[in-house]
Amino acid sequence: MHAPLPLFDPAALRALEARGTALCDGDAFALMARAGQAGWRCALKHWPRAMRIVVACGPGNNGGDGYVLARHAHEAGREVRVLRLAEPASELARRACADYLAAGGIIGSELGDADLIVDALFGIGLARAPDATTAALIASINAHPAPVLALDVPSGIDAHTGSAPGAAIDADCTLQFLARHRGLRTGAALEHCGELELATLELPASAFDGIAPTALAWRGDALAGFFPLRPRDGHKGRNGHVLCIGGDAGSGGAILLAAQAALRSGAGLVSVATREAHVPALLARCPEAMAHAVEGTAELLPLLARADVLALGPGLGQGEWGRALFHAALACNKPRVLDADALNLLASTGAPLRADDIVTPHPGEAARLLGCTTAELQRDRFAAAVALQARFDCTVVLKGAGSIVQAAGHPPAVICAGNPGMGTGGMGDVLTGVVAALRGQGFDAHDAAVAGALLHAAAGDAAAREDGERGLLPSDLLPWLRRLANPVRR
Numbered sequence: 001m002h003a004p005l006p007l008f009d010p011a012a013l014r015a016l017e018a019r020g021t022a023l024c025d026g027d028a029f030a031l032m033a034r035a036g037q038a039g040w041r042c043a044l045k046h047w048p049r050a051m052r053i054v055v056a057c058g059p060g061n062n063g064g065d066g067y068v069l070a071r072h073a074h075e076a077g078r079e080v081r082v083l084r085l086a087e088p089a090s091e092l093a094r095r096a097c098a099d100y101l102a103a104g105g106i107i108g109s110e111l112g113d114a115d116l117i118v119d120a121l122f123g124i125g126l127a128r129a130p131d132a133t134t135a136a137l138i139a140s141i142n143a144h145p146a147p148v149l150a151l152d153v154p155s156g157i158d159a160h161t162g163s164a165p166g167a168a169i170d171a172d173c174t175l176q177f178l179a180r181h182r183g184l185r186t187g188a189a190l191e192h193c194g195e196l197e198l199a200t201l202e203l204p205a206s207a208f209d210g211i212a213p214t215a216l217a218w219r220g221d222a223l224a225g226f227f228p229l230r231p232r233d234g235h236k237g238r239n240g241h242v243l244c245i246g247g248d249a250g251s252g253g254a255i256l257l258a259a260q261a262a263l264r265s266g267a268g269l270v271s272v273a274t275r276e277a278h279v280p281a282l283l284a285r286c287p288e289a290m291a292h293a294v295e296g297t298a299e300l301l302p303l304l305a306r307a308d309v310l311a312l313g314p315g316l317g318q319g320e321w322g323r324a325l326f327h328a329a330l331a332c333n334k335p336r337v338l339d340a341d342a343l344n345l346l347a348s349t350g351a352p353l354r355a356d357d358i359v360t361p362h363p364g365e366a367a368r369l370l371g372c373t374t375a376e377l378q379r380d381r382f383a384a385a386v387a388l389q390a391r392f393d394c395t396v397v398l399k400g401a402g403s404i405v406q407a408a409g410h411p412p413a414v415i416c417a418g419n420p421g422m423g424t425g426g427m428g429d430v431l432t433g434v435v436a437a438l439r440g441q442g443f444d445a446h447d448a449a450v451a452g453a454l455l456h457a458a459a460g461d462a463a464a465r466e467d468g469e470r471g472l473l474p475s476d477l478l479p480w481l482r483r484l485a486n487p488v489r490r
């Protein structure tokens with residue numbers, strides 16, 4: 001099984017930095033020298049013909065890495081200029097700057113006709129939004145035609161949260177130092193990093209002893225590990241009976257998508273509790289689903305009794321009908337996946353959930369659940385996922401670019417798959433069906449959330465690779481769910 005990649009936040013990176021320094025006999029500059037040299041190697045690998053190189057250096061050690069890179073580029077015969085916002089403020093950066101100047105390096109003030117820009121303004125030490133002068137420099141770098149290599153972090157991105165408190169560099173490539181940074185995997189960061197690379201600066205595996213990853217990155221290549229071959233004597237009774245509840249007037253498609261996604265993700269049986277008007281169309285499109293007309297609680301109770309897991313919310317609405325079904329489902333002791341209007345009803349009623357429940361809010365729904373604005377929520381998606389998990393005592397899938405799964409007793413899982421084509425109505429309904437199907441097949445809440453979100457995102461990527469992101473429909477994911485949940489084995 002492909003393991004997830006360990007991710008670290010700035011505090012853990014600083015602990016690793018201290019270990020690395022100790023391994024260099026306490027010489028912190030040796031680590032900076034390696035970082036700058038790795039940066040130059042990375043520049044040469046991607047842009048071997050870059051002759052006019054501008055290195056934008058900030059006051060801290062990220063700037064120090066930049067001066068080291070600038071010296072190597074200068075010594076390799078390139079035309080190098082360092083642009084700086086302020087004099088170096090750290091001892092290491094002062095030393096790196098002095099070395100650069102002693103080697104004949106030049107300080108400049110214009111980007112000019114640079115054919116490569118190196119961003120060494122801020123790394124993991126970003127403390128606030130860049131001020132107006134810095135923001136203007138960042139804007140001119142972003143507007144310049146030359147490619148941008150960011151050292152450690154695209155300047156302006158908070159390596160702890162993944163958000164950008166103000167202006168931020170748009171890099172073509174970001175070279176992380178020591179270990180992968182968790183803040184570069186979710187939220188605004190995804191738009192700024194470009195290709196992500198890692199230079200471990202020769203840190204041995206033993207340096208990680210006792211420093212736990214602060215998140216895990218799951219990529220599509222890990223899917224196979226979640227989906228072993230089915231036992232040869234399997235039958236539908238072992239694969240879970242999912243009951244999809246929703247589809248008020250005008251929203252019949254939502255519950256159809258959830259049901260189809262559950263079937264394509266391996267559910268043994270799928271029942272649907274919906275409005276009578278939707279039953280014929282639902283059966284015509286998906287004869288494998290058992291569609292039931294439900295007017296209220298009385299018709300729902302026998303369906304609840306037969307189900308193993310509930311997919312609650314797609315197209316449910318918040319009217320009297322939806323409320324009645326919501327409360328009946330919450331009174332039932334089956335594991336549940338709550339999405340869409342079930343989350344809105346959860347926000348307005350404060351009904352209690354259980355530890356084996358899963359909620360799958362998008363940022364707007366998550367903000368309603370936490371009583372904050374969407375912008376506030378997006379400022380720290382990791383903290384929001386933790387707050388939701390604690391508030392509702394269940395497993396959380398916080399959707400959006402770089403979805404985060406937060407479950408009790410697990411580090412946050414970041415889903416490193418998916419694409420902007422997936423921002424289409426109905427995508428969330430598909431995810432609800434996928435996660436419910438996996439839950440019904442015996443995955444625990446954490447694994448159902450991680451494998452379900454990963455399967456959904458990877459199916460979106462596969463479908464987008466075929467015909468593009470724009471115009472991607474939730475139903476385009478359905479055949480891919482099946483293909484990706486049955487990995488080819490050699």
Ligand SMILES: NC(=O)C1=CN([C@@H]2O[C@H](COP(=O)(O)OP(=O)(O)OC[C@H]3O[C@@H](n4cnc5c(N)ncnc54)[C@H](O)[C@@H]3O)[C@@H](O)[C@H]2O)[C@H](O)CC1
Pocket residue numbers: 013014016017020031032033035058059060061062063064065089090121122123124125126127128129130131134151152153177178
């Ligand atoms: N982590 C490692 O193992 C290694 C890290 N290296 C590099 O060092 C930086 C971290 O350096 P640090 O000095 O702690 O922080 P920064 O350079 O990112 O920035 C701090 C510096 O900038 C000032 N500052 C912060 N925010 C702003 C702002 N918005 N506007 C203006 N000024 C700001 C702050 O006051 C400080 O002066 C890490 O990312 C690596 O690149 C090592 O060289 C290798 C090992």
Ligand SMILES: [K+]
Pocket residue numbers: 062119120121122123150151152153154155
């Ligand atoms: K940087």
